[in-house]
Amino acid sequence: MRRQSVKRQAAVLACANGAVRALGFLLHVILGRMLGAEALGIFELAHSAHMLAVTPVTAGLPTAVSRLTARHGDGAALAAGRRLAMRAGLALTLLWLALSPGIAGLLGDPRTLPALWVFAPCVLFSGLGAVYHGFCYGQGKAWPPAWATLTEQAARFLLCAPLLIPGLTAAGRAAVPGAAETLGEVAALGVLLLLLRDSMPGSLPRDKALEKELLLLSLPLTGTRLIQTASRALLSGLLPRRLVAAGMPPTQATAAVGLLHGMVLPVIFLPGILTAAIGMAGIPALARREGSALRRMASQLFLASLGCGLLGWGAIHSMSGFLAHTVYNQPALQGLFRAAAPLTLLFALGQAAATLLSGLGQQKKTLLPTLAGTALLLLLTYRWAASPLRLYGAIGAMLVSRAVTVLWELAAALPLLGRDTAAANTSN
Numbered sequence: 001m002r003r004q005s006v007k008r009q010a011a012v013l014a015c016a017n018g019a020v021r022a023l024g025f026l027l028h029v030i031l032g033r034m035l036g037a038e039a040l041g042i043f044e045l046a047h048s049a050h051m052l053a054v055t056p057v058t059a060g061l062p063t064a065v066s067r068l069t070a071r072h073g074d075g076a077a078l079a080a081g082r083r084l085a086m087r088a089g090l091a092l093t094l095l096w097l098a099l100s101p102g103i104a105g106l107l108g109d110p111r112t113l114p115a116l117w118v119f120a121p122c123v124l125f126s127g128l129g130a131v132y133h134g135f136c137y138g139q140g141k142a143w144p145p146a147w148a149t150l151t152e153q154a155a156r157f158l159l160c161a162p163l164l165i166p167g168l169t170a171a172g173r174a175a176v177p178g179a180a181e182t183l184g185e186v187a188a189l190g191v192l193l194l195l196l197r198d199s200m201p202g203s204l205p206r207d208k209a210l211e212k213e214l215l216l217l218s219l220p221l222t223g224t225r226l227i228q229t230a231s232r233a234l235l236s237g238l239l240p241r242r243l244v245a246a247g248m249p250p251t252q253a254t255a256a257v258g259l260l261h262g263m264v265l266p267v268i269f270l271p272g273i274l275t276a277a278i279g280m281a282g283i284p285a286l287a288r289r290e291g292s293a294l295r296r297m298a299s300q301l302f303l304a305s306l307g308c309g310l311l312g313w314g315a316i317h318s319m320s321g322f323l324a325h326t327v328y329n330q331p332a333l334q335g336l337f338r339a340a341a342p343l344t345l346l347f348a349l350g351q352a353a354a355t356l357l358s359g360l361g362q363q364k365k366t367l368l369p370t371l372a373g374t375a376l377l378l379l380l381t382y383r384w385a386a387s388p389l390r391l392y393g394a395i396g397a398m399l400v401s402r403a404v405t406v407l408w409e410l411a412a413a414l415p416l417l418g419r420d421t422a423a424a425n426t427s428n
Contacts, residue, residue, distance in 0.1 A: 006297070009142035010274075010279035010304075016146035017273045023153045027160070034164060035173045045107045046115035050122065050178070052229055053096055057088050057127030059225035060218030062134030063283060067217065068210070069138025070284030075200065077138065077160040086255040089124030096120045106326060107243040111171035118178040125185040132192045138284045157181045213383050220364035227367075233375040239394055242385035254390055263328050264336050268343050271312030275305045275348045279355040286359025295417050298359070302352045309348025316341040337397045346402040347366035353409035354419070365412040373405030374377035 035043065062080055068077035096103075100116040129152075133145040154224050159180040164173060193200075239260075243253035282301040316323070320337035324330055357365050377397055382394030 001087040006281045006285045006301075009137075009140065010277040011222070012142040012146050012160075013277035014274050016149050018275060020149050020153045021270075021273060021314040023150075023157055026428070027153075027157050030160070033177070034161065035414055036170070038169045039173035042109060042111050042170060043115055043177050045109060046174065046178065049103050049107060049112075049116065052117040052121070052226070052233075053092060054123050054126045055229055056092065056382055057085055057123060057226050058130040060221030060223075060363065061085060061127070061214065061390060062130040062137075062244065063221055063363070064214045064217035065131050065134030066280075067285045067287045067358065069135055070140075070216065070287040075135070076204060076207060076210055076234055077214065078131065078200075079120045079204045080093060080207055080214055081134065082128065083206065084211055084214060085127035085131045089127040092123045093120050094103060096123060105118045111169075112173065114171050114175035115178045118175045118182060120184050122182045123176075125182070125189050125290065128184060129189045129192060132189070132196065136192075136196070137280055139199070140284065141279065142193055147195065148188040151191045152181075152184040155184035155187045159183055159345055183206070190275040211288070217361065217363060220367045221358070222371045224363075226368050227370050227374050231377065231384070238378065238381055239385055242394075243390055246390050247388040248390065251302050259333060260332065260336065260391055260394065263330065263333060264340050267316060267323060268340050271308050271344050272301045272347055275351040277352050278304050278308070279358075282355045283359045286356070287361070298417050300358055301355055305348045305352035306345075308346035312348065313341045314343035316344060322417060336391060336395065339392055340398070343395075343398060343402060346399065350406045350409065352401065353406060356413040357409065360413070360416050362412070362416060366409055369405045369408035369412070372408070377401035 061084060065081040066078045069075075089232060097117065097120050098118070100113055101110075103116055104110050104113040127150065133148070136142070136144045156177070160176055163176045163179055168176075240250070240253040240257050243256055244250055248256065282297070285297055286294060286301070315339055320334045320341070323337055324333035354366055357363055380397035380400060381394055384397050385391070387393050389396065
């Protein structure tokens with residue numbers, strides 16, 4: 001399996017991500033019908049906790065493996081990353097099982113406990129799969145991760161109905177999607193191992209220095225992702241309360257949050273299919289280059305992300321009426337789509353900045369901007385969502401906080417391209 005060009009890798013990953021998003025959307029609709037609103041709500045609660053559990057093994061480690069594989073061109077980074085993922089995955093799985101009753105209590109619904117339990121093995125399999133994905137990106141091979149991702153989503157889609165045994169309680173039905181997701185992760189890992197059987201490294205002695213280097217590279221990204229995940233959880237609880245403070249009845253505030261988070265933001269995130277693919281293919285490509293070749297590649301990746309963001313902004317703004325009236329049959333959404341459309345550009349630029357910093361081995365420079373942007377988002381949402389602006393105030397808080405984060409990250413990334421890039425590429 002030969003190394004693919006960056007453009008080809010990005011195209012393959014974008015197609016796979018698009019197919020996965022489509023399957024996921026269809027699965028969500030079907031689950032709503034099969035499980036019922038009560039069981040689906042229980043599952044969503046458990047899934048939000050599950051995302052926090054898998055972040056430590058899926059956020060920074062695959063990017064670190066990708067970068068070191070691209071730099072050194074062998075399987076040593078995979079072997080070291082696999083050991084780290086195994087140890088962290090097993091420890092987190094045991095901790096998760098022990099803490100599940102307490103987590104169910106914190107979530108406010110003890111019926112989430114079965115779903116939390118079936119999610120437990122996912123931590124290990126997701127971590128291992130993420131490490132193999134990073135190895136593939138570092139080698140310039142996009143097809144194995146694409147097939148694995150499609151396999152995982154297809155398995156979830158196909159297994160949910162057979163696992164729904166008649167007579168299950170709401171708690172039992174809520175555990176079914178988690179069981180299907182765990183089995184899907186196992187199937188995806190099996191596909192990866194099958195496709196990579198000829199390029200897998202043999203038995204290698206433990207390299208503690210390499211493991212330490214992987215940890216140093218991965219910890220800042222892991223911290224950044226944890227902050228983002230936690231901020232989404234905090235925001236989901238804060239926004240409806242501030243809308244009520246602005247004079248909305250509680251039921252109307254809940255419905256308004258549904259409009260924003262369930263209808264507007266998923267459309268705003270759609271161009272991220274392309275920019276995420278550019279980032280996944282671009283990080284190892286940057287790590288393999290130095291000097292003028294590095295600057296040229298960085299410029300190409302930045303312009304590609306900028307183009308995706310501008311096109312997404314223009315498309316959402318021009319189609320706001322169609323989306324509001326025809327797709328969702330919610331005329332009030334038209335103004336919200338237009339107000340939120342610039343977020344598409346900001347998310348694209350943020351992805352470009354993160355790609356540049358990760359490709360240069362400077363992931364730690366994303367941590368402080370993310371922390372500051374999150375604090376600003378919560379503060380502005382608290383103030384503006386309770387004002388007469390209401391949802392527009394919440395969107396304004398997203399725009400301002402995201403702009404601050406992106407400008408800070410770009411200010412950290414762009415000067416690195418003008419200095420001795422060989423030194424920048426080897427520093428941590």
